[in-house]
Amino acid sequence: MGVLTFTEEHASAVCPKRIFKASILDSSNLIPKLLPQVIKSMEFLQGNGGVGSIKQVNFAEGSDLKSLKYQIDELNEETYSYSYTVIEGDTLMDNLDKITHEIKLEAAPDGEKEIKAGKEKVLGVYKAVEVYLIQNPSAYA
Known part of the structure; x- marks a missing residue:
């Protein structure tokens, strides 16, 4: 099986934290509240959200x-980095063993904030969260 690598950058007015x-x-x-037309629910099948936890997206x-x-491979709240590997599901199709996403949120040198995401659909989730946070300045502060 081949390896595909995607790198996305996105400038945001919302801080990485x-x-x-x-x-x-x-x-x-x-996410299910912001994108109900895409995501019905998300739940942990194993663990509580830390490294090694397994989450199902419906x-x-x-x-x-x-x-x-x-499965969550990395979760670092200090460096705002997160990685996970899709281990089962329709997105793997018949020709992929796994899909790994690595996400790193960081402040850009010019003062704006950047999001590096795995692929376009994942970036859409962050855009929806960004809109929500801009509209709700006290949320997650």
Whole structure:
């Protein structure tokens, strides 16, 4: 099987700490609320959110995808880095063994904030979280 690498950068007016808390640490609660047309629910099947935990994502009715399971490989609240590996689900299709996403949120040298995401669909989640946080300045502060 081949290896595909995607790198995305996104400048944000929201600081990395808030985006990390909202989109990573509280994703099970926030993402289904922000994107109900895409994500029906997210739940931990094993663990409580730390490294080694396994999470299941259930997609909304009408989606081409039903669900996926991923394992958290890294979670660092100090460096705002997070990685996980999709280990089961429709996104693997028939030709992939796994998909690994590595996310690092950091402040840019010019004072704006950047998000480095795995691929375009993942970036959409962060955009939805960003809009929510901008509209709700006290959330996750």
